[in-house]
Amino acid sequence: MVAQELRNLTARLSPSEYLTSEHPSFAKEVEPWSLDADLHPSLLVTPSTLASLQDVVQYLYKTQLDFAIRTTGTGSSSAKDVILSLKGFKEFSFDASSETVTLGAGLAWGEVDQLLEKYADGYAVVGARCPYVGVGGSTLVGGLSWLAHEYGLISDPQNMLDAHVVLNSGHAVWASSAPDLLWALRGGGGNFGVVTSFKLKAHRYTKSIFSGLLTIPYANLSRVSAVVANVAANNPDPKVAMHVFTMNGALGFQEIGGERDIGILVYDANGEEHARSEAGFKWALDMPGCVAQTGVMPLSQVHALALGTGENHGKRVAFMSAPLISDVDEEFLVRAWKWRTDSLKASAALAEDTFVLFEFMQENVFNSTRDRHATAWPHSGRKHVLQLGTGYSPSQASPELKRLALQRLLAAAEEVAGPGKATGEYLPNFFTEAHDIPAVFGENWGELRRVKGKYDPLNRFNKGTLIPPAKSENSTRL
């Protein structure tokens, strides 16, 4: 049955629109970020026109074939049978009068940076910070950006204005004509149809951002932890942001063992003078032993600073999680580093891939919508993000090690936030099988299941953000 359906599928496509597993570049083209997610598909389909994509989607929906939608694979998209790649959908247009851009869902954000510089010079969009992340998957899970401190999440209504979607029937619609669909795409993930493009708000933006890496010796951890708590409480400038992280292999640094130094990626869109002042990063630049590799650069170069982490794609078993934190006290980073050390004590095999990345967030990031029902993923209040990773080399993979890696990941919120201080909230960007997805969507879960039941009653779009469809009288073969 599967073999016949695969043959039927390829018969609908031109030879340049698919690759079989025998092709030399197949493995690279379908590789997920984390090897644990690899379901070993046998066919890669890359429709090159809307008509071809529409035909593929309506056909796949009727078959038994297991399929996954893929932009870059950074979200570890994989399937047993077919990968449906959006690589053929890389359109870009800029409308200066409305200050909006239309982006093909198959673009990576690094490509968007280049297109903006070429066709919309002086503008930026609220987009992901890593150039290798796909527009498709990241926008649909809410999406974090350096610009989020000013404008909110990528998929918030003021930023993601519309999305063009191929529904299970093959019909294509702008989601603004179906408000429940547009709502679900704002943080609810990619399981309602196949998005071909997004319309996003563009903002005039500076090209003189002070950014770069500060490396501070581990011996200063307590001091950094105390100052970061003070900054979190007292710096409300939406043009100032930072990531504070353990400098280890998973984040693109050489693995040297032992306690990890403190990396700070600084970001100040007010420019260098401000960044070097008390209102910026003087506190960090003045830390004993601080090594600064900083400069003044446009947003594209800030994004390029993250290119090193992209080297991990398809090389490791990697799990990630991002609890939201509301209370950053003076011991917060000390506990975060301890969480990592304790994880390594539980198994040395976790050393290279276990990291902590604290994302200091300004007020606007999650307080960015009218109310918690305005988008599928409910968000409100001043929160910071504690991004965490665990993982190991594929050569060491075992069920026990996986259990431990997931258990350490889920234990982190309570261990790092402090007893009773975990918010229970998580970004919807990094789900593992251990996450409680209904809890992450909280009060919007019932509505999300209802919308899912309407647009995907058979649950055939079932990768990434898993949402069981509610039974719907109104289900669509629209």
Ligand SMILES: Cc1cc2nc3c(=O)[nH]c(=O)nc-3n(C[C@H](O)[C@H](O)[C@H](O)COP(=O)(O)OP(=O)(O)OC[C@H]3O[C@@H](n4cnc5c(N)ncnc54)[C@H](O)[C@@H]3O)c2cc1C
């Ligand atoms: C190292 C790293 C850095 C990251 N940095 C950021 C960041 O700065 N900001 C941020 O917001 N997120 C970031 N993320 C998280 C990222 O948003 C998710 O991993 C996201 O799923 C990646 O999307 P993708 O399309 O590239 O991945 P893929 O693996 O290709 O897709 C993941 C899932 O997205 C859905 N999907 C993808 N394209 C479509 C489409 N066109 N239509 C419908 N569904 C689709 C599918 O369900 C698919 O299974 C990062 C992740 C990693 C691993």
